[in-house]
Every structure is written in C-alpha cells, then in structure tokens.
Amino acid sequence: MTDPADLRWQEAVIAEIASVTPRVKRFRLRVPFSDRFRPGQHVDVRLTAPDGYQAQRSYSIASAPDASGLIELMIERLDEGEVSGFFADIAEVGDTIELRGPIGSFVWERRDGGPLLLVAGGSGVVPLLAMLRYRALAAPGVPALLLYSSRTREAIIARAELEERARREPGFALRLVLTREPGGRRIDRTAIEAALADLGAPAHAFVCGANAFVGAVSDLLLDAGLAPRAIRTERFGG
Template sequence: MALAWQEATIAAAAPETPRVRRLSLAVGWERPFRAGQHVDVRLTAPDGYQAQRSYSIASPPTRPGLIDLMVERLDDGEVSGFFADVAAVGDAIELRGPIGTFAWEPGQGGPLLLVGGGSGVVPLLSMLRHRAEAAPEVPALLLYSARTPEAVIARDELVRRGATEPAFRLMLCLTRVAGGRRIDTARIAEVLAHLGRPAHTFVCGSNPFVGAAADLLVDAGVPPRTIRTERFGG
C-alpha cells in the first residue's frame, strides 16, 4: 500500500555547513523508522506546480514525532533552494515515509563499516546515533570523504564520538586540502586492518562515489552480499 502524504512543520532550522542546512521537522506519524531510511518531501507552488525530492533522516529513531534532515543547497535545486533561502520555523510542508531498506538495527550487530561521500553521510549519522544509544559496544568505523574540513557534516559531533566512544573510529578523507586524497586501496586496507572484516557495510553518496567505493571494498575481500548501497545523482 502506498504511503500517504502528510503534513509536517518545521520546528527548527540552523546552518550545518556553508552549503547544508539542518531542519528539524515535527511529524505526525506513529510508526518508528529504521536508522538509514529517508522521506520524500513535496512542495506545492500557488499555481499548483509541485516539486519533490528524497532526503535521508539524520536523527535516531528514538525521538518520536521529530526528525532531522540535512539539506544541501544545489545550484539548480528547486527544493533545496526553498529550504536554503525561504523555509522558516513554523512553515508546513508535505512528506511521506519512512521509506527504504538501506537501514541498520542494533540487533544486526557488527562490526559495522560506514562509508560516506559528502552529504551521503546523513543516513550513516542516523545509524551512528542509534548505535551510540542502543548498542555502543558494536564496533563501528566511519570512513567519510569530504572536500574540506568546513564541508564535514556534524564535524564536532563526529570528532567527539571518535575521541570518547571506545568502539567507534572516525577516518576522514579530505579531497581539496593540501596533501589530501580520495578513498583509495591503501585507505581501505587501513580501514580493514583496524576494524577487521565487517559484518555489515553501508555506502552512501553520489553514483560515481558509491561505485568506486564498493569496487574497492570488493577488491579488498569484503563479501558483496554484506555491502548495502544508497546513491543519489551526480
């Protein structure tokens, strides 16, 4: 049965990075979502024109009635432009969800390997936050590729988690800084040497990023059946 569109209200909004805005939405659904899932958001203009886009949920499933989205401004994005420049606290929007099988639950255990490129880290944040609350003993590693330190979503939180959570490690790859590099064979080898063979691997980012990262993981011996991917255009 198709999910129905429902109204949500913007409860809070704040800049996350120079190109990403964090939105907290008060939602009316009663069913819980799974960490890693997304929602569809639909905007309707006064003349009836509609635009919609999917956004991953960044918050953990333990906050009933409230979800966080991280909206990256795209130069030609109708929906992201609205959220970046127009949307304000108290505004009502339409959404439907939660949607998707790209999800992790504490009962699945680990080791858990999360690989994110740019805003592809958002559903992985939901997984990390849920793990910290419900199963902090599960070994987890986040390999996160971003252009610059300023572009790292939830940077302070991730650095703090890496310093204070014994079973979690953060590995950043900054691609547009002096001495920076992309995720490559050597970095994947470093990840696996630290984490061991992951029971579950989740990869999220642009189409080229996900394809390249998944190939590197398979080449390094990670079983394809244990790798889940989520892609967006670009």
C-alpha cells in the same frame, strides 16, 4: 518493509532551522513517526507552487528513532535545485511542508550486529549519521568505523559531533579523507585497507554518496575481499 500508510502524503511542521556547513542546513520537523522509522531510511518531500506546479526530492533522516516527535534532515543547497533552494532561502520555522515516509531498506539495527563499516561521500553521511546515533543509544558494544570523504574540513557535516563521538565512544573510529585540502586525496585502496585493519572484517558495509563514488568504493571493498552480500549501497545523482 515499508508500511503502505507511510506512502501517503502528510503534513510536517518545521520546528527548528540551523546552519551546519556553508551549504548545509539542519531542519527539525514535527512528525507523527519519530519513534517508528529504521536508521538509514529517508522521506520524500513535496513542494507545491500556487499555480499547482510540484517539485519533489528525497532526504535521508539524520536523527535516531526516539519519542521526541521530531526528525532531523540535513539539506544541502544544490545549484539550480528547486527543493533545496526553497529550504536554503525561503523556509522558516513554523512552515508546513508535505512529506511521506519513512521509506527504504538501506537500514541497520541492533539485531543486525557488527562490526559495522560506514563509508560516506559528502552529504551521503546523513543516513550513516542516523545509524551512528542509534548505535550509541541501542548498541554501543558494536564496533563501528566511519570513513568519510569530504571536499574540505569546513564542509564536513556534523564534524564536531563525529569527532566527539570518536573521542568518547568505545568501539567507534572516524577516518576523514579530504579531497580539496592541500595534499588532498580520495578514498583509495590504501584508505580502505587501513580502515579494515582498524576495524577488522565487517559484518556489514554501508556506502552512501554520489553514483561514481559508490561505484568506486564498492569495487574497492570487493577487491579487499568483502562478500557482495555484506555491502549495502545508497546512491544519489552526480
């Protein structure tokens, strides 16, 4: 449940900016709640122009809860996106922005157990990345598999980290599906069946991505025999 205090707008300072793909930048923000959010939650960001015009967008937190005083956002530049355009072209270290949160019930914690199936489309991997980072710290014994659909290998968010986790972390498997590479394909029945064969029956399946992606993957999971109550979804426009 979201604390009413988290719905108040507050200031956050940009502490670090780095490019992670040609269209995505990582922003580390100094906030007072870095140790008290749940993996998978998001924040709302609000920008106010000098004439009073405001634009607002929600961004998932990519980092795991810790005492660093920082949270990490991965922000993709969207064509004609007012907020993402600001972060892509204007934002600088030291800038102060408005945000509220943490918000949302699309979350996984150690007490929820596993196995854990995570299915991402594009930037929908961000809240799932938070879950994987948290799992490594708090519940490394929980089996987990990430099935991640990206247009190209270059566009994979946190690719090096994910591949390193797959090599080093027992019980974690990574399956990449590239839609616009030669011979590319989408997540289909075969990909779902292969993931389930590797992981076994998941106690929880989290699916995040564009509306059409989430709808299609949810149907595939239901067809594969998962109970509706085991499937959690988070959608964004597109």
